[in-house]
Amino acid sequence: MELEIKVKNLKKSNPSFNFAEVFPSSQRNYRMxxxxxxxxxxxxxxxxxxxxxxxxxxxxxxxxxxxxxxxxxxxxxxxxxxxxxxxxxxxxxxxxxxxxxxxxxxxxxxxxxxxxxxxxxxxxxxxxxxxxxxxxxIERINLRDRSLNYKYTYGLFSQPNTLINQVMIQWILDHTKDFKDDLLELYCGCGNFSIALANNFRKVLASEIVKKSIKDAIYNIELNNVKNIDFVRMSSDEIEKAFNYERIFNRLSPQKIKSYNFSTVLVDPPRMGLTSKVKIFLRNFENIIYVSCNPSTLFRDLNELKDYYLYKSAIFDQFPGTTHIECCVILKKKKFIK
Incomplete structure (x- = not known):
């Protein structure tokens, strides 16, 4: 399916929402x-x-x-x-x-x-x-002012379109360069976003449920000599329980949580989107970066985050020639509008 048609269909499905930027991909030889x-x-x-x-x-x-x-x-x-x-x-x-x-x-x-x-x-x-x-x-991600290396293991999730992934990471970097304090990332995989974004934040805490992906993420911070990230193997629901002190985890103690000053959360959930508990949890943050492979669940979740306004938005044609599309939005809490 042509990108113009996908964007048109997206607009038709949610007329009140406008994506400010659209990034096309090569039509052939893009899948890694x-x-x-x-x-x-x-x-x-x-x-x-x-x-x-x-x-x-x-x-x-x-x-x-x-x-x-x-x-x-x-x-x-x-x-x-x-x-x-x-x-x-x-x-x-x-x-x-x-x-x-x-x-x-x-x-x-x-x-x-x-x-x-x-x-x-x-x-x-x-x-x-x-x-x-x-x-x-070992994949090389080329950004505007540096390159990063990532270990991608067979059978584990990695972004399939490297060229668009580079564009997406750079876009998020550009629009968070003035953000402060600390970043929490849920569904971090092998550290695709968190490792690149570490330069924009004081400290980063990133979580992932897949044990082998966490092993790769730890390998990748060593590969790139990044010192301000902690990876924990926890689900998004477990993170929510830990932050609300509903359950004590050895992997993420209350003392460790208190050592952070989070301003921003990044989520890149599966196609089903965010759970109700996670959506409530996200309201603790000034800024939300939401990367979505399913616009339907993205729009559903955004409708439940009404105390935020749209700061930046973009479409990335991660899968040209198919009906699928990747979206990214950055939200800011309304009470923080200056």
Missing amino acids: RIECNLRINKNVLELDEFAKTNLGRANKKINDIVPGLLIIINKNEILKHKLFRIDFLCNQLNSVVIGLVYHKKLNEEWIEEASILGENIIGLSKKQKIVIGKDYV
């Missing part, structure tokens, strides 16, 4: 991770129709790999047998991790044959993960 389901056609393993269409959106390096990879796999019965999906994760420097997903148990014979495919091969089946080489890439 992709899943390709397979099918058998005359005893030949090939991409299914959706994967063939979606492949054009994948990074050029992935497109270059696929034809030769399928030839090798089709000539090797051990690699071919019960293989139903191939996943790719790459970076802007063309490092690639390839995941082969099976409906069978993988053995030493499979490992020996898979080793001919390259350095970073992962075999997956039920309750089984075999890594040959590395299961991650």
